[in-house]
Amino acid sequence: MIRAVVVDDEALAREELVALLHEAGGVEVVASCANAVEALPAVRRERPDVLFLDVQMPAVSGFELLAMLDPDDLPRVVFVTAHDEFAVRAFEQNAADYLLKPVERTRLARTLERLGRAVGGPPAGVGTAVAAGAPGAAGLAAKVIARIPCQGTRSIRLVDLAEVEAVRSSEAGVYVMTAGGEHFTELTLRVLEERTGLFRCHKQHLVNVDRVEEILLGDDEGASVRTRSGRTVPVSRRFLAALKERLGL
Amino acid sequence: MPLFLTLLTSLVGAMSFFMALFYVLSRARVFETGPDGPHGRTLVFHWLFFTGITITGSYLGIQLPDGVIANTRAVGAMVAGFMGGPLLGGAVGATAGVHRIWLGGTTAVAGAAATTMEGLVGGLVRLWLARTEGVGRLPGWRLAAGVTVVTEIVHMGLVIILSPHNPDPLGVAETIGPPMITANAIGVALFALVMRDRQRDREQVQADSSARALRAARRTLGLLARGYDAARLPEVARILKEETGAGAVCLTDADQVLAFEGLGADHHRAPGPIVSHHTRRAIETGEVVFADGQTEHYDCPISKDCPLDSVLIAPLSLDGVVVGTVQVFEPRHRRFSSVNRSLGEGLASLLSAQLLAARYQETKGLLTEQELKLVQAQVNPHFLFNALNTVAAVLRIDPERARGLLLHLAAFFRKNLKRPSALATLREELEHVGAYLEIEKARFADRLTVVTEVDPSLLDLKLPAFTLQPLVENAFKHGLAHTLGPGTARIRARREEAAALIEIEDDAGAYREASGGDGLGMRLVDKRIKNLIGPTWGLAVACVPGELTRVTVRVPLPEGTA
Numbered sequence: 001m002i003r004a005v006v007v008d009d010e011a012l013a014r015e016e017l018v019a020l021l022h023e024a025g026g027v028e029v030v031a032s033c034a035n036a037v038e039a040l041p042a043v044r045r046e047r048p049d050v051l052f053l054d055v056q057m058p059a060v061s062g063f064e065l066l067a068m069l070d071p072d073d074l075p076r077v078v079f080v081t082a083h084d085e086f087a088v089r090a091f092e093q094n095a096a097d098y099l100l101k102p103v104e105r106t107r108l109a110r111t112l113e114r115l116g117r118a119v120g121g122p123p124a125g126v127g128t129a130v131a132a133g134a135p136g137a138a139g140l141a142a143k144v145i146a147r148i149p150c151q152g153t154r155s156i157r158l159v160d161l162a163e164v165e166a167v168r169s170s171e172a173g174v175y176v177m178t179a180g181g182e183h184f185t186e187l188t189l190r191v192l193e194e195r196t197g198l199f200r201c202h203k204q205h206l207v208n209v210d211r212v213e214e215i216l217l218g219d220d221e222g223a224s225v226r227t228r229s230g231r232t233v234p235v236s237r238r239f240l241a242a243l244k245e246r247l248g249l
Numbered sequence: 250m251p252l253f254l255t256l257l258t259s260l261v262g263a264m265s266f267f268m269a270l271f272y273v274l275s276r277a278r279v280f281e282t283g284p285d286g287p288h289g290r291t292l293v294f295h296w297l298f299f300t301g302i303t304i305t306g307s308y309l310g311i312q313l314p315d316g317v318i319a320n321t322r323a324v325g326a327m328v329a330g331f332m333g334g335p336l337l338g339g340a341v342g343a344t345a346g347v348h349r350i351w352l353g354g355t356t357a358v359a360g361a362a363a364t365t366m367e368g369l370v371g372g373l374v375r376l377w378l379a380r381t382e383g384v385g386r387l388p389g390w391r392l393a394a395g396v397t398v399v400t401e402i403v404h405m406g407l408v409i410i411l412s413p414h415n416p417d418p419l420g421v422a423e424t425i426g427p428p429m430i431t432a433n434a435i436g437v438a439l440f441a442l443v444m445r446d447r448q449r450d451r452e453q454v455q456a457d458s459s460a461r462a463l464r465a466a467r468r469t470l471g472l473l474a475r476g477y478d479a480a481r482l483p484e485v486a487r488i489l490k491e492e493t494g495a496g497a498v499c500l501t502d503a504d505q506v507l508a509f510e511g512l513g514a515d516h517h518r519a520p521g522p523i524v525s526h527h528t529r530r531a532i533e534t535g536e537v538v539f540a541d542g543q544t545e546h547y548d549c550p551i552s553k554d555c556p557l558d559s560v561l562i563a564p565l566s567l568d569g570v571v572v573g574t575v576q577v578f579e580p581r582h583r584r585f586s587s588v589n590r591s592l593g594e595g596l597a598s599l600l601s602a603q604l605l606a607a608r609y610q611e612t613k614g615l616l617t618e619q620e621l622k623l624v625q626a627q628v629n630p631h632f633l634f635n636a637l638n639t640v641a642a643v644l645r646i647d648p649e650r651a652r653g654l655l656l657h658l659a660a661f662f663r664k665n666l667k668r669p670s671a672l673a674t675l676r677e678e679l680e681h682v683g684a685y686l687e688i689e690k691a692r693f694a695d696r697l698t699v700v701t702e703v704d705p706s707l708l709d710l711k712l713p714a715f716t717l718q719p720l721v722e723n724a725f726k727h728g729l730a731h732t733l734g735p736g737t738a739r740i741r742a743r744r745e746e747a748a749a750l751i752e753i754e755d756d757a758g759a760y761r762e763a764s765g766g767d768g769l770g771m772r773l774v775d776k777r778i779k780n781l782i783g784p785t786w787g788l789a790v791a792c793v794p795g796e797l798t799r800v801t802v803r804v805p806l807p808e809g810t811a
Binding site: 009010011012013015016019034035037056058059082100101102103156 | 634691731733
């Protein structure tokens with residue numbers, strides 16, 4: 001069984017694809033999401049083999065969603081879109097395949113056959129030739145995240161990178177800290193470090209260098225920085241020199 | 250009577266002859282030279298004319314012993330210089346000088362040299378004025394007299410130096426000097442006065458006709474903005490008649506008379522066929538035809554009792570093709586003024602320019618249509634395939650509803666394929682948008698709400714076809730495309746004073762100026778409203794980030810409903 005997650009902002013399009021996958025057989029749709037922000041936790045939770053991904057979606061596009069997924073979590077990706085203007089880009093993104101809406105049964109069968117061969121082959125990752133996390137996945141790694149989707153209790157917020165002061169990771173998850181408060185995000189510390197330009201200053205912390213007000217040099221425990229809104233973020237000894245250099249000290 | 254006064258009165262008397270001659274001739278067209286002075290044949294004429302005056306100055310002079318002549322040669326040479334520069338002045342002076350030597354006498358050489366010098370000095374005055382006051386300016390009488398006084402004093406000096414055979418050159422200079430200096434200065438000053446007067450008259454006439462041409466241009470500009478529109482031409486003819494004050498004004502296209510205003514309107518009917526051979530000649534040759542009423546008469550082909558006798562017919566051309574004529578008539582016994590002649594020709598070229606401008610506007614409008622088509626073509630594939638995908642999905646669940654969606658889709662595309670040139674009613678526009686909305690509501694059923702509030706009295710409002718649909722589509726792109734949750738789009742039509750406002754609003758507030766294709770679409774819609782309705786109408790966008798984006802279409806209320 002291929003485990004799949006379907007992401008599309010149109011309910012009918014989603015249902016249609018789920019129905020087609022069901023008919024084709026051999027696929028278990030483990031989650032069906034209405035947008036990229038819903039898809040983030042679903043992919044982390046379910047670790048599917050395949051992600052059927054619409055390109056044009058509100059707030060966070062299919063391409064942006066890929067940039068937000070941790071390379072370790074990254075399933076194979078099949079883009080599903082109405083118009084082929086994105087085809088070239090989809091393949092630059094190392095998509096496993098590319099389907100046009102309305103989806104043809106025979107075309108879908110071919111995609112599934114290809115996927116079936118690959119599943120159980122090399123470990124899950126994007127594309128056919130490129131292993132996840134390898135430099136060849138530059139199409140993804142180079143992609144810069146401009147806004148970080150954060151989950152509130154009843155809302156989703158897209159936090160602009162410029163607003164972020166620091167990011168902290170704990171047992172409970174990853175939290176984006178702004179002047180206004182802390183926001184839970186599904187993005188991992190690693191993805192944020194690699195794709196946002198936030199600076200790794202501690203095993204469990206990233207800091208936005210542009211928002212640093214001063215460095216407080218402590219005892220041998222290392223140092224800490226104070227951000228503009230007065231937050232204190234710890235700095236490990238091993239990152240201190242690099243941070244000073246980055247700040248031009 | 251002392252000798253001085255005798256000589257002076259004789260000289261002035263002699264000079265009055267060609268003074269009177271020049272006063273009469275100065276009205277002749279040949280003296281109407283432009284700022285660059287006479288050229289070609291005119292230049293030759295000037296040379297002959299002024300040489301004649303200068304030589305006459307020798308003959309009408311007063312014979313004194315030893316072949317001495319008290320004369321007024323300086324006048325012709327100096328004035329020639331004023332009018333044509335050093336070359337003409339020098340040539341006139343030299344020619345008359347050679348003639349003076351031929352006459353003989355002890356002071357002949359001195360006189361010849363002086364006259365040549367005076368012609369050159371007159372020319373230098375012209376050059377100096379060109380630099381200080383403007384090209385083509387003539388000296389005032391004071392300057393003219395002053396320069397003559399100086400050159401005549403030099404003339405006397407030359408008599409003293411260059412007359413070795415005269416027994417008493419000093420005595421000669423003493424005798425003829427004062428009267429010649431005075432008489433020549435008076436003569437040149439009078440010439441200068443007459444010339445300046447003529448120049449001022451001509452400028453006044455030119456200023457008058459320019460002002461009238463400009464006024465006519467301004468008044469007809471709006472009327473011809475849409476091209477050579479037969480419905481507007483009677484008004485144009487009326488304005489032209491008013492501004493020229495002519496007996497009648499007529500406008501034709503290449504085939505028929507389109508407007509006639511003034512004398513003879515009883516039998517010169519518009520619209521009517523072109524019957525005058527003058528008009529046909531102007532249309533065929535593309536050149537101005539002028540029947541002055543003296544050597545050539547208008548000869549009305551319609552009525553023997555027609556009061557019109559002279560006519561100027563100026564062709565209107567557009568890209569080298571004659572598209573019509575402007576005709577200015579004067580009745581019998583009224584001179585066709587040269588002002589009206591040049592005014593008529595000027596107006597024709599002005600109207601041609603306006604027609605060209607109108608043509609340009611029209612092409613620009615067509616370009617907008619083409620651009621709009623292009624944008625529609627660009628927008629559609631995405632919508633089409635998503636719509637088809639939706640229909641495929643609905644077919645599985647509810648075939649009857651899928652059938653309905655397909656019909657909406659068909660209606661939408663049918664309206665889209667219509668040529669987007671004309672005006673449509675708000676009702677038609679809402680139908681177009683309605684078909685589009687049915688598909689979008691099916692696609693985004695769970696999160697799209699559309700609220701339509703239209704003042705039913707506005708349903709017959711006219712606006713350019715394809716105004717609303719692109720705006721509603723944009724509202725979805727700006728709105729739904731940016732909200733994860735549900736979104737609402739509102740379409741409102743209401744009155745505000747003399748205007749009708751149609752508002753398209755989304756609750757995302759994510760509008761950003763000129764974002765790629767959307768910006769282009771909006772600009773085109775705005776441009777079309779301005780082209781088809783007027784430059785003061787069009788689109789306005791208001792955006793409260795995170796709350797709403799509102800695009801407002803402002804168009805005039807239909808007449809009588811405001």
